[in-house]
Amino acid sequence: MFGWALMFLIVALIAAALGFGGVAGTAMSAAQIIFFVALVAFAISAVVGLMRGRSNV
Numbered sequence: 326m327f328g329w330a331l332m333f334l335i336v337a338l339i340a341a342a343l344g345f346g347g348v349a350g351t352a353m354s355a356a357q358i359i360f361f362v363a364l365v366a367f368a369i370s371a372v373v374g375l376m377r378g379r380s381n382v
Contacts (some may be wrong), residue, residue, distance in 0.1 A: 328361035330356045 333356035341349035 326359055326366065330360040330363060332356075333359065 331367060333352045336350045337352035337356060340346075
């Protein structure tokens with residue numbers, strides 16, 4: 326997911342440098358949304374991992 330956010334960020338930066346304001350804004354918004362979704366997924370994963378504990382294999 327972070328890869329997608331990084332890709333949208335790069336698209337937004339290139340579009341902003343070339344003067345495409347609408348495309349840059351849209352790509353930046355998508356990058357922000359994907360980034361925060363990835364952070365929430367990581368936090369949930371970390372909490373579930375801590376609650377399960379380690380197995381004695």
